[in-house]
Amino acid sequence: MTKMASTKSASFALDASRCLICSAKALNMCGSLEPEELSRLSQIARCESFGNGEALFHEGDPAKTVYNITDGAIRLSTSLKNGRRQVVGFLFTGDFIGFSDRESFPWTGEAVRGAKVCRFSRADLARITTEFPKVEHRLLEMATADIASAQDHIVMLGQGSAAEKVSAFLLALSRKSAKRGGIENPVHLPMTREDIADYLGLAFETVSRCFTRLENEGLIAIESTRVVRIKDFEALADFSDDE
Amino acid sequence: MTKMASTKSASFALDASRCLICSAKALNMCGSLEPEELSRLSQIARCESFGNGEALFHEGDPAKTVYNITDGAIRLSTSLKNGRRQVVGFLFTGDFIGFSDRESFPWTGEAVRGAKVCRFSRADLARITTEFPKVEHRLLEMATADIASAQDHIVMLGQGSAAEKVSAFLLALSRKSAKRGGIENPVHLPMTREDIADYLGLAFETVSRCFTRLENEGLIAIESTRVVRIKDFEALADFSDDE
DNA sequence: GGCTTGCGTTGACATGGGTCAAAATCGGAT
DNA sequence: ATCCGATTTTGACCCATGTCAACGCAAGCC
Structure with missing residues (x-):
């Protein structure tokens, strides 16, 4: 704020x-x-x-x-x-x-x-x-x-659970980065959890919990707060509109 | 479907x-x-x-x-x-x-x-x-x-309660109709409750309940299922992002 | 008229995620 | 290196909304 x-x-x-x-x-x-x-x-x-x-x-x-x-x-x-x-x-x-x-x-x-x-x-x-x-x-x-x-x-906003939204967000960031010539995989997040939450229509605590959960399930690795490595694109994509 | x-x-x-x-x-x-x-x-x-x-x-x-x-x-x-x-x-x-x-x-x-x-x-x-x-x-x-x-x-999708979304939707439909030269006030809804729900990211039952509630609170009058008269633009607008 | 079919409303109940609170961690500034 | 505020994580609780189910209603058709 x-x-x-x-x-x-x-x-x-x-x-x-x-x-x-x-x-x-x-x-x-x-x-x-x-x-x-x-x-x-x-x-x-x-x-x-x-x-x-x-x-x-x-x-x-x-x-x-x-x-x-x-x-x-x-x-x-x-x-x-x-x-x-x-x-x-x-x-x-x-x-x-x-x-x-x-x-x-x-x-x-x-x-x-x-x-x-x-x-x-x-x-x-x-x-x-x-x-x-x-x-x-x-x-x-x-x-x-x-x-x-x-x-x-x-x-992204209309459908699915909080975890689906966060998965879709990560994949979209990765895709966008690749499209402008950047790296695709360790996704760099310049924005805060609160920014992501306000983008996805969630509470920032929920976004944080989703990151933790996706890591626990082995779909991503949180290398640092602002750098996330996608470990399983396939599974994350399935997750993002299937749960 | x-x-x-x-x-x-x-x-x-x-x-x-x-x-x-x-x-x-x-x-x-x-x-x-x-x-x-x-x-x-x-x-x-x-x-x-x-x-x-x-x-x-x-x-x-x-x-x-x-x-x-x-x-x-x-x-x-x-x-x-x-x-x-x-x-x-x-x-x-x-x-x-x-x-x-x-x-x-x-x-x-x-x-x-x-x-x-x-x-x-x-x-x-x-x-x-x-x-x-x-x-x-x-x-x-x-x-x-x-x-x-x-x-x-x-x-509309990201913020607010179901009732806020429905209010904002009604106001937007009214505004759009006026913009293309149609009538502003009894808002005509060509789409079903389910269509509206899928547009707003809600369950259709929730949309139905919101209409009923807005009518009970005197903000709208449901003249028929597909025709809604806005009785208080001001209040509906306040409602739509204030609750 | 009476049937059928889709749409809308209402109720009961379960749960995902919001809210409040507190602790942990990060990162910039000195 | 240390400090301090900002950010993130985690926990506990509860409410709004999704889900399931039953019923009402209107339109079209025979």
Whole structure:
């Protein structure tokens, strides 16, 4: 609840070369552009760093900016009147924040253990998309992936026991990591048990108990609090929608 | 589970005039086009009708087509190994089905009490979008709305009691109906209690009990099983995330 | 009309997971 | 290395909701 920033955020303009060597380029919307087009894009981008728990924006802030995540992880969440919090998504390198038609941000976006982003003004991006239909095409692809990811989240939330949800969550994290070129197996969890709980609609104690139980049953090994090795993908997958 | 079709599906080609007078035009992707462009679109569209419970496509079918809903309601769902079902969304007039990058449909799409759609082949649509960037722009807007709707669903599923979920569901249906030009208040529910339960991650008995309870507390009036009048929007909204 | 069939409601009961509480462990700061 | 607050784990208890079961009701059909 009361997260504090361990690092101050920094912001600086980009030069064209920085875009060219950006490791997240292939994953996000910039990947569709030629070098000379990329330099147009770099002129409107600002690079920012955020420390542990630091907010990029708050629920209700005017949504004048959009972000490409270039490193780390971001948590999108909303707090409800009853004091509880729903984590709507975890976003990683290559993901885009800003698919929304609303005037203000519907979620709070916070760095989970440090993150780097490229920030654009929405108006600048609109100009880019009309100039380069390729970018709009790429954005539609990314929005489509977002829809798939949200729908997977829905299935995770709606069905099954707490242990099923946690299993499905671990498998999804592993898959996502592999998809962006990271390691598949020892799954790294940048977020706390409470974050996971608020993502899955559970109490954090329940999430903790599920980890312990999955370890006792030999499906996973908790190498450290934030590193989990999946010992039996098959069984975990069966478990995740079969119990 | 074993829904049966009360009407046979029919399919026929469109002529340009039918597109021109289509009442759903303003809501879906066709709305961005000029009359002469619309006639290009009408050449690749086929109009289809589906009866009560009839499937447009099944989970796993090759996803070679996309749909514009022109009338009625469609239920997207998946069945899990444990025999349970998750309803991923209800789609209404003006909604688009086909934001997916996968080879095969991840969901089964079925008509809820009858529906009409315009069907396009994915390949034809891809040609249209490259020819008319306006259509791609409009599709991105619609995908953005889809993301917002999926995220609302996530918040509904993750947080709160059964009664909170049902309240939020009723309010969302009412809002959606108003948004597409329908009536806001006596909310019409084309779907069964079981459909609602599978959408909200509840047992259908629980949904039924919540309706009864909300009526007893004076927040709604059940005019008939499928028609609910909201008597106190304010209280229902407070209830929906406050209890 | 009376039957059939699917859908909805209500009741009784069991249990998974929320809540409260306390101890254990981790990790950053000095 | 030590300390201190944050996070995680574990335990005990209880309630909301799932499950099982019976019944009511409305629509369609003969």
